[in-house]
Amino acid sequence: MSRVVVAGSKDVISPVVEKLHELRLLHIVNYNGDQPEFELGKPIGKAREYSENLIKLRSVTRYLDMKNKAPERTYPESQVLSEMDNLLNNVGGDVTATFERITEIEAEIKSKQDQIKSLTPLSVIPLPLEAYHGYDSLATFVGTAVTPVEADVARVSPANEVFTGTAKNATYVAVFVPVEKASEVSAVLSEHGFSEMSVPKLEGSVDSAIASLNGSIKSLEGELAPLRKKLADVKKQYEDLMLATDEYLSMQVNKSESPLRFAETENAFVIDGWVPSDQYSRLKNELESAAGGKLDVQLIADKEAEELVKGGEDVPTKMDNPSIVRPYELITRLFAIPEYKEFDPTLLIFIFFPIMYGMILGDVGYGIIILLILTLLKKRFKTEGWQQLTSLFMISGIWAVIFGILYGEMFGPLGLWNHVVGMISHHEMEMLQNAGLFFGEGTFGPLGRLGPLGIFPLYRLATNAVLLLIGVSLFVGVIHCSVGSILGIKTELNYGEKKHAYFERLPVMLFQVFFGLALLGLVMGLMTMVYISVAVIVISVVMMVMGPEGAMGLAHVPSYVSNLISYLRLLAIGLASVGLAYAANQLSFYVIMPMLSGGATNSADFSIPAIIVGIVILVSVHFINILLGILSPFMHPLRLHYVEMFTKFYSAHGGGVEYSPFGHVRRFLKA
């Protein structure tokens, strides 16, 4: 990145902004207005008109319930311009009117439904509706009461008329008394748990009123349907054009308001910004030719730029990864954007993350199902976010299949693998078990069992396999953490902090690597290796004490061990998933099916209902396991990256700012 200053005459501000927007090269540093010689810039062109139109359009698209979507067709700017007036005023006005009418009708239906709701209980009182309203000298109380009210009402107001009726566990009363007695009667009624309800001002009997309300609701609903269809038609016809217009207007607003980010004097403007170093000459040439010589583009010397950075300015970071790695930027970004001088860990995530995912899930059947679901999702949702997410998972899914082959798992152990691909004989299995060399019973078909001691396909629930995988997980951790530490050393050196690099980062790496080697030596009985490793560990601890933190550095030692132990989750989460799959198969084939077929042991004797119940249970447990198999193998490697690896090198100096050049990527608009 290079720091540049663009200064020019105000005469050419429009073509310069236009050019900048088109180039998408300059990451503008906003002018904060702290220099008395310069003021903040003012919007150029028809900023107000554009924003007004944009607001109009947005309200129309909101009425049409339009969402962001992948473009089906694109429009040239000229077409957007020529159709904009029609779109905003005629089509937009029509949509607004239709939408308002729909809202109105819906409100009316709602109010009629409310009336019906309050009328329905009144049908138990034998009065026409007009009897409830329109009195000068009478007070009316209508509502529910818990206990009979007649006697008490008669006591306070000898002149009265009380009607009661019962429906649905409630007693409805209508009390008519002279106005002057109203407050006393009201007090009496409240003693009986009276709660008042409103009576709609309608005429005729309750039933006929409800019927006529229902009738008008129906006719209103009939009116709604064509209006809704009209909106749907408009949406279908104009959706892409409206989104294109939205894009055009947003671009124009963005352009005309951009001078707010510049510094201005009476006759000139100044833009500060960052540009990728190799693009500087292109930016300079293009801008100068656009401005016809009334502009100057200056490169700020590195030293001066360094001063600006020290003064609190952030150098924007442009993450530049090959397209296959790019989806994994999502994981990096979720944590923090790398700072300009930091290493972008996306490539490492791309390497380690899918392997860890595969190592945990490791099942051919699950892997293929996940890949199928992802393919469907990829076809269905074309937005960039979905595409990245599905690609991210797809690579992981492929690794799950690869590890599934190594583990010999197809829908769990006892699943399809042994039947489809092949297994060793019982006799051979017993021999291996007695010799303590049992790593599983599956085979690679005619190839038999492969690898040293014939460990593949590795049956993950076998004792030997668990012990082996504990070791493998720990060593994945050692490698993973070491890579992190190496990058930590490199980053510290980039920032010129030699002491931190050699006495803080390096000893951690030595400690972890030789801790792993010491364990390996113990297991393999190589005592020389153990002694050497312990010696290096002691040296690394001494280095830590000599480091910037002094003796306090020792406080971190337990966490370096726990970092490594944390990688056991690669085995543990996998075992949980295998366990569930194993339980599913065991439950349906060896428990449910025999039990429901009256204790049959041979699969040919299973009754049909037993097989159906068994398969339903089998499928549902496997389904749950697949869902978990998407979630936990994703979360846990994520944690291993964020907590165990990133802490060794990443964002020790705070997160960075992403390079976002002034400009716009056209989607619905043709270039």
Place this chain on the structure above:
Amino acid sequence: MVVVADAGILYGLIAVGAGLATGLAGIGAGVGEQGIGAAVVGVVAEEPGFLGKGLFLMLLPETLIIFGLAVSLILMFAWTPFSAIVTP
């Protein structure tokens, strides 16, 4: 040769111990994550950009379970106490 305890009972006790190690560690991690999780949800509701860092903090106590699990695995698979059961 004195038989100190029935091998079956001892193996059962080991299994119970292994279960307790993982289970109690799980409860501990859960209690730890409870507070952090609630706080993180609150922060993310105000500022979605904090999600990654929040997740990082929330996942920290999870190592506890792995410690418990490591103990369980050692008990179940790596540590064979049967030599100690039968003392000469």
